[in-house]
Each structure stands twice: as structure tokens, then as C-alpha cells.
Amino acid sequence: MSTIRDVAKYANVSVATVSRVLNKKGYVSKEAEEVVLKAIEDLDYRPNAVARTLYNKSSRMIALITPDITNPYFPELARAIEDVSLSYGYTVVLCNTDDDEEKEQQYVSVLKQKYVDGIILITNQQFNSDLEQMNVPIVALDRILSEKFPAVVSExxxxxxxxxxxxxxxxxxxxxxxxxxxxxxxxxxxxxxxxxxxxxxxxxxxxxxxxxxxxxxxxxxxxxxxxxxxxxxxxxxxxxxxxxxxxxxxxxxxxxxxxxxxxxxxxxxxxxxxxxxxxxxxxSIYKMGALGARLLIKQIENIHLEANLYTVPTKLLIRGTTKVKGED
Amino acid sequence: MSTIRDVAKYANVSVATVSRVLNKKGYVSKEAEEVVLKAIEDLDYRPNAVARTLYNKSSRMIALITPDITNPYFPELARAIEDVSLSYGYTVVLCNTDDDEEKEQQYVSVLKQKYVDGIILITNQQFNSDLEQMNVPIVALDRILSEKFPAVVSExxxxxxxxxxxxxxxxxxxxxxxxxxxxxxxxxxxxxxxxxxxxxxxxxxxxxxxxxxxxxxxxxxxxxxxxxxxxxxxxxxxxxxxxxxxxxxxxxxxxxxxxxxxxxxxxxxxxxxxxxxxxxxxxSIYKMGALGARLLIKQIENIHLEANLYTVPTKLLIRGTTKVKGED
DNA sequence: AAACTGTGTGTAACCGGTTACACCATAAAG
DNA sequence: CTTTATGGTGTAACCGGTTACACACAGTTT
Missing domain, CATH: 3.40.50.2300 (Response regulator)
Incomplete structure (x- = not known):
């Protein structure tokens, strides 16, 4: 893999200029931009996400902490979260805790070390004192954890x-x-x-x-x-x-x-x-997940949330186990 | 967060010594070790995973690329993979592709940039020419992709x-x-x-x-x-x-x-x-996932695999939809 | 006494990005 | 003719780890 220094050398400019082109930040002349883009093209250069993460302290990853992905309710949630995350350029890390507090702690610690940008949390644990200590944005799904964390729940x-x-x-x-x-x-x-x-x-x-x-x-x-x-x-x-x-x-x-x-x-x-x-x-499980992910990303991007509790509507679906004529 | 240099200063040793203690690598005297451990304790120091990743080119993350986690067959697989990964100190990244080749490519590209250590792949795409180019260990699950990748399938x-x-x-x-x-x-x-x-x-x-x-x-x-x-x-x-x-x-x-x-x-x-x-x-869906994860981790750790195709047994489960007396 | 060997430690380069800061143009303003 | 604003660029420090290499010291060999 080529590095930004390879590109700089190839284009006869400094790494700063290459970086400016990459991030569309700061002054770059038309000519410099062109020659850099050509170099990137020629060398098939892709910036190293880890190096970026190290400096920016942001990994563009969000974690989904769930008791057990095997529970049929969660995959759809996970799917929604993944879809939204991807569209905003975030990657999703999957964490199963079995509602085990120790496992939860272990995960949170590892996640923090990896500079995850935010956490979507589904848990039954109540005493998340150390979670509150963490300065990572958190959104609770399906259950209300504390007033400190925005939550998305059904009606x-x-x-x-x-x-x-x-x-x-x-x-x-x-x-x-x-x-x-x-x-x-x-x-x-x-x-x-x-x-x-x-x-x-x-x-x-x-x-x-x-x-x-x-x-x-x-x-x-x-x-x-x-x-x-x-x-x-x-x-x-x-x-x-x-x-x-x-x-x-x-x-x-x-x-x-x-x-x-x-x-x-x-x-x-x-x-x-x-x-x-x-x-x-x-x-609306999918909606819940999608909303949760969007709220989390907003927080990550420092956009103020208007509310702290979001509810998504529920709907009666009449089918065959009740006697009013349904679809069955 | 304190860094390794903070620890070194506090313990009156060099960062090299601290690193040696952390990784139990190289010579360290008993006294130095003790003072470093005390410093780590006192400062509540946790090594920064991203910095490690940058140098080691290994993120201790593996990716699960699946068509759609919503399909009830996959969560159990995901669960198994997650369990095994966790026990080996790896984190799992979740990727839904909808069997869309472009999405698959996009993921693989992002994953590579993040120094993911390996990929568990479930896909129907056959032409994974660029996957073959990648020098990341891959294990195919449930389907055989090519002789190049070890696969775990059911009988x-x-x-x-x-x-x-x-x-x-x-x-x-x-x-x-x-x-x-x-x-x-x-x-x-x-x-x-x-x-x-x-x-x-x-x-x-x-x-x-x-x-x-x-x-x-x-x-x-x-x-x-x-x-x-x-x-x-x-x-x-x-x-x-x-x-x-x-x-x-x-x-x-x-x-x-x-x-x-x-x-x-x-x-x-x-x-x-x-x-x-x-x-x-x-x-044995769980077994399949667990085996797949173990094989992947073996490859990551450069342990040679004896076989290229692993099969896990299937079993007839007689219940109520056939007329031999079952459990129903 | 010289030459090794095995321990123990520190300095500084390195991984691959980002960016503060210094610097040099050129053009407009006073 | 200076001062100032604005565009454009490069150097080097920084993020926070790991490790090659140099060096120092003690104990063994010849």
C-alpha cells in the first residue's frame, strides 16, 4: 500500500498539500489539486483509516451492544442500524452481552480503547455508573436507562x-x-x-x-x-x-x-x-433502529437533540388468532 | 486518558520498559516491573488500541460479511462467531451486503483500510477476483466460494x-x-x-x-x-x-x-x-459459526490448516410434521 | 586481560495520517 | 512606497504505541 508520502513525492508536493486535497480543507491551487489527484489515481492510494483515527480520536465506528442477537427481535434492529450507519459512513461493531454486567464492562472498555464514536445500547442492567462516566455518545433502544441517555422506545x-x-x-x-x-x-x-x-x-x-x-x-x-x-x-x-x-x-x-x-x-x-x-x-422495529442510529450520529456530530425520549408508534395487526375477519 | 509516556515518567523509566512490561516481551528487572505495574495501576492506564493497530497493522477485529442478518439462519451464526472471537480477544464487525456486489466491494475496501485481521464471508457472488487479491485471511461459511478460501459447510x-x-x-x-x-x-x-x-x-x-x-x-x-x-x-x-x-x-x-x-x-x-x-x-449452525471463527483466527495467527473444506454433521430431528412418533 | 554472554535499560525512529506555524508570493489599500 | 489581506505551500510536531539499536554492567571463558 502506498502512503501519503509516496503520493506527495510522486506529485512533487508536500504531504500537507496532499492532505488538503484529500480533506478539501485549506488553500490548494487548481494545478496542485490536479497533480495530486492524478498521483492518487496512479498509485491507487487509499488513506489509512487507522492513522486518521489515531489523530482524530474518531474511528467512524459505532457499537451495538445487545443482550443476544439470537433473539429474533434484534436482527431487524441491527439491520436498520447497520443500514443507517453505512449511509453515514460508519461501521457497526456487534457486541452480545447476555445481560452480563461484566461482559458489558469488558466491551465498553475495549470499545473506548478503539475510539468508537458512539454506542447503541440495549440492556437490562440499571447501574451503568461507569457508562455515565464515559464521554461517548450513547442511545438506549427499547428501554429507558436513565435521563442521561436519549432513548427510543415503542408506544x-x-x-x-x-x-x-x-x-x-x-x-x-x-x-x-x-x-x-x-x-x-x-x-x-x-x-x-x-x-x-x-x-x-x-x-x-x-x-x-x-x-x-x-x-x-x-x-x-x-x-x-x-x-x-x-x-x-x-x-x-x-x-x-x-x-x-x-x-x-x-x-x-x-x-x-x-x-x-x-x-x-x-x-x-x-x-x-x-x-x-x-x-x-x-x-416499527426497523424504524426504531434507524431512528436510534440517526440520533446517535447526530450526537456524534454534535448536533443538539430536541428531545430525550422518542417514541415510535405501534399498530394493531389483525390476523388469524382473533375472531374479527383478518387476512387469515 | 494517560499515555505510555505518562506512565514512564511516573515510574521513572523509559517508554520502552513500560512497553516491555505491557507485552511481557524482552528483559525487565523485577523492580522495574513492579514500579511500572504500580504506575499503571495508579494512573489507571489503558494502552491505546488504535496506536497499537497502526504499528502492528492488526486491529484484532474480524468482519462478518453476510447477505442479511435478518434471515433467521444468520443470527445464530453471528452469535457463535462473536462468542469465539471474544474469547480470543477479537471484536466483530457486522456487514450486510444483500448479496450486492458493489456493497461487498465497498465493505472490503473500508475493512482493509481499518486493518481488519480477517473476514468471515457468506455470499452468493462468485467472482471475487479482488477478494483473492486481498491478503487478508478469509473463511467461507455455508457455501464454497473457491479453492482459495477454506470453507465450513454442513453435510x-x-x-x-x-x-x-x-x-x-x-x-x-x-x-x-x-x-x-x-x-x-x-x-x-x-x-x-x-x-x-x-x-x-x-x-x-x-x-x-x-x-x-x-x-x-x-x-x-x-x-x-x-x-x-x-x-x-x-x-x-x-x-x-x-x-x-x-x-x-x-x-x-x-x-x-x-x-x-x-x-x-x-x-x-x-x-x-x-x-x-x-x-x-x-x-449445527452454532458449531459451524464457531468452527469458522476458530479457523479464521488460526489463519490470522499463521497456524496452518490441515484441510480446506470442513463439514459439520447434520441430524434428523423427528417432530410433528411426519408420522413416526416424535416429540410432538 | 581480553573476549564473550546474558541482563537490563534508554533513545529515537517508525507506523501513516493531520495540522500549527512559518514563509513566500501577489494584489489591494493607505 | 509601505502595510495588509489573501492564496498557496512546506516543515515538523503530534496522535500513542512498538522496537531496532546502542550501551552498560556483571559474570564466564580462554
Whole structure:
């Protein structure tokens, strides 16, 4: 690989002039510019990104810290972030933490050493005291971490209300809510929305815990339905647990949506593959990721953010697990 | 942040000595080592990774170039790669190409400028002439690109044979194969395995094209079954298209596995969520990714690879879409 | 006593960019 | 005819590490 000094020598100018041409910064004469561009062309010169990073203290990389990319909710987020980043000339570093605080710390430390310009953070850890110490821009996604970091979240409460109202509209008299992990703001908000509506409309309800995983959901739902055979509607805090509920219902010999109707939450591709396909609250996952990335890049470029909390709308997607005529 | 020169000054030694302590390289006296370690501790010094990279021409980063992380097959791969990389002290850069050659080029160029140490490549492009020019270690995953790059693939043909034999064992008399994209070695190998068995056993068969996407699969399967109502078994080249086939069958008012039995390929989590859960050929996706990452790192560290092609076994996972008693 | 060998340490060049600063034109203003 | 503004360029320091090389000292060999 040729260096800027090779180019300078070839073009009979100084490295400063070459650098000025490269960065379109400072005074350069037409002739000098031409001869430099020709030299760059002839030598197939590409500036060394690492040397630039060292001086500028900016790597044009942003990190995506996520609990587990294997969770079907995250790839779409990652995709959006990657798309936006690329269009602004940033590269994305992938970090899986399993919500392990130590791993998170380790990553943050390594990332800082590499001069990453910003971090998109999805985590359940609350005590990010050392994160706050870091002077790197951070955007939280899907959950609110602290007032210090801008966050992008879905209209969880609103979505949950739509889901619950829809079940009631479809004739459900006893609705269960499979809630998500305790402490997760998104799950809490969905619970809140659910409770508001059932209380408001005076519909019988019950809430049980899940950890957002499929197997656990089967187990929980099975027990739930054995204990309460009159349940005729389930609002599940995510699509995976909704799939688990469907499996449990099927195992018990009941039918969806005839005996029990279900509404999920997320709008991941899985939903449409189930039989019947899943009525769900669709989050604009891609939009969330894209917005998060844009906000992060704005911060990196020192553009002031107007707000600290951004919400993206949710939408009721009526499909086959509720009895109003949907696409299924 | 303090630098190595700060540490040297604080410890009253030269930067060379500090560097020797850091890298455990060269002669350092016990006393010098102690005073340096104390200085590092006191100043909370962390070496600057970028400066190291500049000199060493190694960033301890590896890139994962994938068509689309949104495809449920890739996250698990990515996860495995990330886990192994982390354990060896490497960071993973995520690159989505959409199989777009230009994007691929752009990435490779940027990556090279950043001194990425190696690339894990999943692509359908064949003409990677400039990739061959690059002097960066590359490992191909899931598909064979050229003899120049070591590759990790599943036992596709063998898996396809197991799938087909299983359908025959379960009593199928007319088996369709939903093949994957033309030109994709893994899809070709699965087709080969299928054809071998149906020819060998003299079972009626038909092959149709899919592009590995859900909607397309519904469409193709619907037409297929309308044209050939006597089909009683389907071997699908991946789990997503198997899900599409199930949806199509359901739409046509037929039942799985009673009217038509299905075997998929991949073993992604989706399979167990379907009702009935999907009998499939399980690839050790995680193992593939982990092996790929290990091979890449070996190459980076100049350890000679014994082989150029590594295969990981596939396994028949009997569940609910075939009639032998499975877990469903 | 001279010649090695093995330890231990420091100086300064190097990796490949960016840029502060000095300097030299030339033209316009006073 | 000086002063000043503006365009254009080069030198060298700097970012923060690594390491070649020179050198110093002690203990062994001949």
C-alpha cells in the first residue's frame, strides 16, 4: 500500500498539500489539486483509516451492544442500524452481552480503547455508573436507562391498550396477560396498558410472569389454563411467548381462535408463519433502529437533540388468532 | 486518558520498559516491573488500541460479511462467531451486503483500510477476483466460494438423503422437493441428496424452485399442490420455506402430517414453534459459526490448516410434521 | 586481560495520517 | 512606497504505541 508520502513525492508536493486535497480543507491551487489527484489515481492510494483515527480520536465506528442477537427481535434492529450507519459512513461493531454486567464492562472498555464514536445500547442492567462516566455518545433502544441517555422506545402502553381492547371487542370475557420480565420498562408499560383497559372495561383478568422465552411460555400457559379453564383471551407481551401459548393451547386440545383468542406483541416475521397467523401489535422495529442510529450520529456530530425520549408508534395487526375477519 | 509516556515518567523509566512490561516481551528487572505495574495501576492506564493497530497493522477485529442478518439462519451464526472471537480477544464487525456486489466491494475496501485481521464471508457472488487479491485471511461459511478460501459447510447432501429416506419410511409415495436458489452450493447439494434417494428407491418425485422466502414458498406450494394433488410428502430446502408450505397446505384445507408430511432443513428455532412442530434436518449452525471463527483466527495467527473444506454433521430431528412418533 | 554472554535499560525512529506555524508570493489599500 | 489581506505551500510536531539499536554492567571463558 502506498502512503501519503509516496503520493506527495510522486506529485512533487508536500504531504500537507496532499492532505488538503484529500480533506478539501485549506488553500490548494487548481494545478496542485490536479497533480495530486492524478498521483492518487496512479498509485491507487487509499488513506489509512487507522492513522486518521489515531489523530482524530474518531474511528467512524459505532457499537451495538445487545443482550443476544439470537433473539429474533434484534436482527431487524441491527439491520436498520447497520443500514443507517453505512449511509453515514460508519461501521457497526456487534457486541452480545447476555445481560452480563461484566461482559458489558469488558466491551465498553475495549470499545473506548478503539475510539468508537458512539454506542447503541440495549440492556437490562440499571447501574451503568461507569457508562455515565464515559464521554461517548450513547442511545438506549427499547428501554429507558436513565435521563442521561436519549432513548427510543415503542408506544408500549398504547399498543397494549389496543391489544386488550381488541380482545374485548372480539368478545373475550376473561383475559390473561403473559407479562414480560420484571424490571424491563417495555414489559412494565405493556402491563400498565393491559391493566388500564381491563379495569376500565371491567373485564376479568389475570397476569402471569414469563421471561420472554418460548419454553417457559408453554409451561406457564399450560398451568394457567389448567387452573383457569374459562380463560378465553390472552394478551402476550411478545410474539415468542404468544407462540408458546398457542403451542400450549394446542397441546391441551383447545383451538385458537375458537376457544381462546390471542394477541401478541412485536410483529416479528414469526407471527405470519404460525397457523393461524398471529394477531399482534406491530412495532416499527426497523424504524426504531434507524431512528436510534440517526440520533446517535447526530450526537456524534454534535448536533443538539430536541428531545430525550422518542417514541415510535405501534399498530394493531389483525390476523388469524382473533375472531374479527383478518387476512387469515 | 494517560499515555505510555505518562506512565514512564511516573515510574521513572523509559517508554520502552513500560512497553516491555505491557507485552511481557524482552528483559525487565523485577523492580522495574513492579514500579511500572504500580504506575499503571495508579494512573489507571489503558494502552491505546488504535496506536497499537497502526504499528502492528492488526486491529484484532474480524468482519462478518453476510447477505442479511435478518434471515433467521444468520443470527445464530453471528452469535457463535462473536462468542469465539471474544474469547480470543477479537471484536466483530457486522456487514450486510444483500448479496450486492458493489456493497461487498465497498465493505472490503473500508475493512482493509481499518486493518481488519480477517473476514468471515457468506455470499452468493462468485467472482471475487479482488477478494483473492486481498491478503487478508478469509473463511467461507455455508457455501464454497473457491479453492482459495477454506470453507465450513454442513453435510447438505447427507442431510437431504436422511430427510428423503425419512419421508419414504413414513410412507410417502410422491415427494416434492422445494429447492433453494440456483447457484447456491448448499441448495444444490440438498437437491442432489434428494434426487439420489428418490431415484434409488424408485419413488415418484418432483422438484420446484423457491428463493428461500416465506411468501414465495406459499405461492409455489399452492400451485404445486393444485397441479399435483397426489403429493403426500414435501422435503423443503429450508425451514422458512417449510413453514410456507405448511401455510399453503393449511389454506388448501389439507392437514399436516395426515395428508402431507413435511421435512425442513436448518433447525432454526422457528421449527419448534410451528404447530405441528417441524420435522427437520438440524444443522449445527452454532458449531459451524464457531468452527469458522476458530479457523479464521488460526489463519490470522499463521497456524496452518490441515484441510480446506470442513463439514459439520447434520441430524434428523423427528417432530410433528411426519408420522413416526416424535416429540410432538 | 581480553573476549564473550546474558541482563537490563534508554533513545529515537517508525507506523501513516493531520495540522500549527512559518514563509513566500501577489494584489489591494493607505 | 509601505502595510495588509489573501492564496498557496512546506516543515515538523503530534496522535500513542512498538522496537531496532546502542550501551552498560556483571559474570564466564580462554
Amino acid at each position: 408500549n402502553e398504547n399498543g397494549a391498550m389496543m391489544a386488550t381492547e381488541h380482545l374485548i371487542d372480539c368478545g373475550c370475557k376473561f383475559i390473561a396477560h403473559l407479562r414480560g420480565p420484571i424490571g424491563l420498562t417495555s414489559a412494565e408499560d405493556r402491563l400498565k396498558g393491559f391493566q388500564k383497559v381491563v379495569q376500565d372495561k371491567g373485564v376479568a383478568s389475570i397476569v402471569v410472569n414469563t421471561d420472554f422465552h418460548f419454553e417457559k411460555s408453554i409451561e406457564v400457559t399450560t398451568r394457567l389454563l389448567e387452573d383457569h379453564p374459562t380463560i378465553d383471551g390472552i394478551f402476550s407481551s411478545n410474539d415468542i411467548t404468544a407462540a408458546g401459548a398457542m403451542k400450549a393451547i394446542n397441546n391441551l386440545g383447545k383451538s385458537v381462535p375458537n376457544d381462546i383468542q390471542i394477541v401478541g406483541f412485536d410483529g416479528i416475521p414469526l407471527g405470519k408463519m404460525l397457523i393461524p397467523s398471529l394477531t399482534t401489535i406491530e412495532q | 447438505n447432501e447427507n442431510g437431504a438423503m436422511m430427510a428423503t429416506e425419512h419421508l419414504i419410511d413414513c410412507g410417502c409415495k410422491f415427494i416434492a422437493h422445494l429447492r433453494g436458489p440456483i447457484g447456491l452450493t448448499s441448495a444444490e447439494d440438498r437437491l442432489k441428496g434428494f434426487q439420489k434417494v428418490v431415484q434409488d428407491k424408485g419413488v415418484a418425485s418432483i422438484v420446484v424452485n423457491t428463493d428461500f422466502h416465506f411468501e414465495k414458498s406459499i405461492e409455489v406450494t399452492t400451485r404445486l399442490l393444485e397441479d399435483h394433488p397426489t403429493i403426500d410428502g414435501i422435503f423443503s430446502s429450508n425451514d422458512i420455506t417449510a413453514a410456507g408450505a405448511m401455510k399453503a397446505i393449511n389454506n388448501l384445507g389439507k392437514s399436516v402430517p395426515n395428508d402431507i408430511q413435511i421435512v425442513g432443513f436448518d433447525g432454526i428455532p422457528l421449527g419448534k414453534m410451528l404447530i405441528p412442530s417441524l420435522t427437520t434436518i438440524e444443522q
